[in-house]
Amino acid sequence: MTRFHNRNNVRTQFTAEEETVRDAEEQAWTDGAFNREIEKLREKRNILLTETDFYALSDVTMSEDMTTYRQELRDLPSGLSTVEDVKNVTYPTKPQGDS
Amino acid sequence: MAYIGASPPATALTASDIADGIISEAKMANDAISLAELKAGTDGEIISWDASANPVAVAAGTSGHFLKSQGAGSQPVFAAAGGSWSLLATVTADSASDSDANIDGHFTSDYKIYKLYGHDIVPSAGASLKYTVNRGGTSITAAEYIYSEGKQYMDAYPNHQWTTSSNVSNWTSSATATQVGEGDMVTTANRAGVLETTFYDPLNTTTYKFIKTQWSYHFLAGMRQFWNTCAIKNTAALSGIRFAMSTGNIGGTWRLYGIK
Numbered sequence: 346m347t348r349f350h351n352r353n354n355v356r357t358q359f360t361a362e363e364e365t366v367r368d369a370e371e372q373a374w375t376d377g378a379f380n381r382e383i384e385k386l387r388e389k390r391n392i393l394l395t396e397t398d399f400y401a402l403s404d405v406t407m408s409e410d411m412t413t414y415r416q417e418l419r420d421l422p423s424g425l426s427t428v429e430d431v432k433n434v435t436y437p438t439k440p441q442g443d444s
Numbered sequence: 445m446a447y448i449g450a451s452p453p454a455t456a457l458t459a460s461d462i463a464d465g466i467i468s469e470a471k472m473a474n475d476a477i478s479l480a481e482l483k484a485g486t487d488g489e490i491i492s493w494d495a496s497a498n499p500v501a502v503a504a505g506t507s508g509h510f511l512k513s514q515g516a517g518s519q520p521v522f523a524a525a526g527g528s529w530s531l532l533a534t535v536t537a538d539s540a541s542d543s544d545a546n547i548d549g550h551f552t553s554d555y556k557i558y559k560l561y562g563h564d565i566v567p568s569a570g571a572s573l574k575y576t577v578n579r580g581g582t583s584i585t586a587a588e589y590i591y592s593e594g595k596q597y598m599d600a601y602p603n604h605q606w607t608t609s610s611n612v613s614n615w616t617s618s619a620t621a622t623q624v625g626e627g628d629m630v631t632t633a634n635r636a637g638v639l640e641t642t643f644y645d646p647l648n649t650t651t652y653k654f655i656k657t658q659w660s661y662h663f664l665a666g667m668r669q670f671w672n673t674c675a676i677k678n679t680a681a682l683s684g685i686r687f688a689m690s691t692g693n694i695g696g697t698w699r700l701y702g703i704k
Contacts, residue, residue, distance in 0.1 A: 350546060
């Protein structure tokens with residue numbers, strides 16, 4: 346597919362060199378899909394962990410359900426190897442009764 | 445006129461009976477001159493008076509301009525509206541054909557601050573928006589960026605959340621882009637993104653430059669709002685900005701305003 350620059354509404358066709366560079370950029374983007382998805386998952390996971398961090402304080406007793414929930418959150422990224430794996434992840438349900 | 449004998453028959457006065465240029469203002473009755481008696485002029489012009497108190501025509505000017513007083517002693521002119529904001533450029537990119545949208549070469553000494561509004565921004569493929577800053581029409585190099593820091597708010601499962609976002613990422617080996625977003629912007633036209641970018645005195649040559657962007661877009665699971673500031677460690681003047689997607693083409697319209 347021929348590519349074009351649009352500078353102030355004036356279109357200029359990519360040179361062969363620019364096409365090569367852009368091909369490489371797009372390939373790098375495609376190759377990085379899994380890393381981007383897994384990073385997003387970790388960000389979400391970390392926020393959910395942070396919300397229950399106070400259960401780990403020494404003067405708070407953590408329920409078994411909460412312990413399991415937090416461990417499942419930590420384990421979420423393990424075993425994932427494709428973008429689809431990451432997108433289809435099911436997040437564990439936060440235990441009821443724990444605020 | 446004295447006469448002897450019968451008086452001569454009355455004869456209608458004709459134009460030839462009146463010498464040229466002798467009708468004084470006092471001989472004219474008030475409200476006696478209608479538009480029909482005025483000499484034909486040029487469409488669009490208006491009448492004023494010059495420094496010798498003689499009537500002159502004010503040129504028609506440019507469509508959309510307004511009549512502007514220049515004070516006593518000068519004739520008015522038609523000129524652009526005197527507001528502090530001026531539309532300097534509109535650039536429209538088509539996601540069917542355009543790999544980038546480059547708004548460049550519009551900064552002048554007439555303005556200090558520039559606002560760039562983008563709307564109807566859609567990619568040709570699920571991708572992330574990014575931009576490079578131009579100097580002399582060319583993207584600046586990676587070495588000139590100090591930081592490009594962003595934060596985004598995501599409205600999606602599992603909860604609404606703030607996340608950090610990518611800062612400076614590679615555009616090409618010789619130019620560096622600021623990436624805004626996380627790569628899964630949707631391609632449907634009715635879920636197009638909008639952005640606002642501010643340049644602060646981009647032509648000054650004494651300070652490093654800040655460029656601030658707000659970017660709102662839809663992804664498959666919701667929407668994101670992104671705030672970014674790009675800091676450039678070079679005091680040289682800037683000339684514009686170039687937007688593209690991380691992959692595929694970009695469509696949308698950008699309107700650049702100068703603010704005095």
